[in-house]
Amino acid sequence: MSIYPVTARPVAEAGSMALVYAGKRLPLQVLRCAAGYYLGTFDDGPVSRESVEYFPTHDAASHALKTGAWTQRTHP
Numbered sequence: 001m002s003i004y005p006v007t008a009r010p011v012a013e014a015g016s017m018a019l020v021y022a023g024k025r026l027p028l029q030v031l032r033c034a035a036g037y038y039l040g041t042f043d044d045g046p047v048s049r050e051s052v053e054y055f056p057t058h059d060a061a062s063h064a065l066k067t068g069a070w071t072q073r074t075h076p
Contacts, residue, residue: 013027015040015048017049018047022048028041029065030065037055037057037058039051050073053071
């Protein structure tokens with residue numbers, strides 16, 4: 001089993017949860033809720049939370065999105 005750093009995986013451009021569960025191909029973006037900032041999709045309102053993590057700042061979430069240093073959720 002090979003172990004790669006999180007940043008070695010391709011940076012996602014669209015939300016896989018939004019595609020699978022809502023049938024929508026939407027770009028990933030930084031969103032905010034009471035728990036903090038997260039990576040998700042938006043279309044006339046929030047559609048999916050894609051990241052497992054919540055980030056303390058917009059900059060931290062933006063950095064994770066740009067570098068791929070985040071964990072994709074596998075189910076809603």
